[in-house]
Amino acid sequence: MNKHNGNVGRVSASVTRQAPDASVTENVGLRCANPTYGAEFQKTNLGQLITFANGKSCPERFDNAKFAVFGANGLIGKANESNSPSNSIVVGRVGTYCGAVHFSRQACWVTDNAIKATVKEDNDPSYLFYLLKHLNLNNWRSGSGQPLINQSTLNAIEVRVPLPIEQKSIGSFVGALDDRITLLRETNATLEAIAQALFKSWFVDFDPVHAKQQGREPEGMDEATAALFPDSFEESELGLLPRGWMVSNCQKVIDVRDGTHESPKPAFSGYPLITSRHITGGKICFDDTYLIADQDYENISKRSKVHRFDVLITMIGTVGIPVIVLDEQTEFAIKNIGLFKTSATPFLSHYLYLLLSSSKMQQYLEARLAGTTQKYLSLKALREISLLIPPDSVMAVFSEIISPVFEKIHQNNCEAQTLANLRDTLLPRLISGQLRLPEAEILIKETQ
Incomplete structure (x- = not known):
């Protein structure tokens, strides 16, 4: 389906995907060096590149613990112990998420519903993480009832990979896109928390009304905005509410x-x-x-x-x-x-x-x-x-303050989607060797 920046209209299944939006490729962090691509990809199997081992029963989890705990479906909590080193790849071993692939940059705990994977020798963990995601490991599952994938199956999967130096460059290139997407999502979470905090202050806790009732100036607003709030409360079907504010059903x-x-x-x-x-x-x-x-x-x-x-x-x-x-x-x-x-x-x-x-x-x-x-x-x-x-005057000021926040959230969502489309378009070609990194960088520069 053709999609661009989240804008969707009538489409045909035969329409191809549009080129990435140039504006969002800036500062992606194309931070990798351009190696000399003299060697072809080499045929091998995953067992030559990665050490696979089953995880162990989950330890007691705590909200403020140091180490992430991964199950088949990804992050499930935190613990005070780890059983897998930094830059570990986690593969769902059993159940609905059999074959799902996750990555932990820090040491972590991998449960017995998953397989921990650590790279051998100089192979690059980021590149091999993307390789495993690209392989769609669920296709190698076994079991008539509960889906299952084991170490022997994973070890035997044949792949073609470049030299470690090229692996590192590809992993860094794609990782930069993922890092940018993660940053945008984290920024949006912060922006939404800001909007929720203001909503709660004005319309749940009624902070400006309490302040005026106590003879104080409401915090964080100018005199004209403060004047829009009453200085007392009255009973309603929802409890005490600012005087003059109404209650209705949707x-x-x-x-x-x-x-x-x-x-x-x-x-x-x-x-x-x-x-x-x-x-x-x-x-x-x-x-x-x-x-x-x-x-x-x-x-x-x-x-x-x-x-x-x-x-x-x-x-x-x-x-x-x-x-x-x-x-x-x-x-x-x-x-x-x-x-x-x-x-x-x-x-x-x-x-x-x-x-x-x-x-x-x-x-x-x-x-x-x-x-x-x-x-x-x-x-x-x-x-x-x-x-x-609340009165229209209060709602109008609230909307004036909040609208730019939501517009920024929307822009970030569009940018994250464009980056994800770019990653998903380039990754299979980089992993397969059909596209080399200098060529991928040129494609990005051509859209700027």
């Missing part, structure tokens, strides 16, 4: 809908269908969506057309995950997803998103789940959410 303030509950057939060309599993980490992930026909898209859009600044929330599966739609291009359909039509009043979108993300609201939604085998949120439950409604 459907009286916002048009609340949901997407289709049918399963349109996949089409060769058309529009992406977004389900609950495609909303994660504060963004919509289009990577494994399928296309639906134009007519199906039009039928779904009659009820639940998504626009910029609408808020979506998952209703089935992993329930209650919200996201603000910040892309200009919104030509996709939704299934089993709640739709809050805040696009008509954008200042409400940030407020509603932060409310839905808050721990208090997550507990509220959890208590209203229905279903036995598969939990779900009903449209009725979404419409009946109780909302605190």
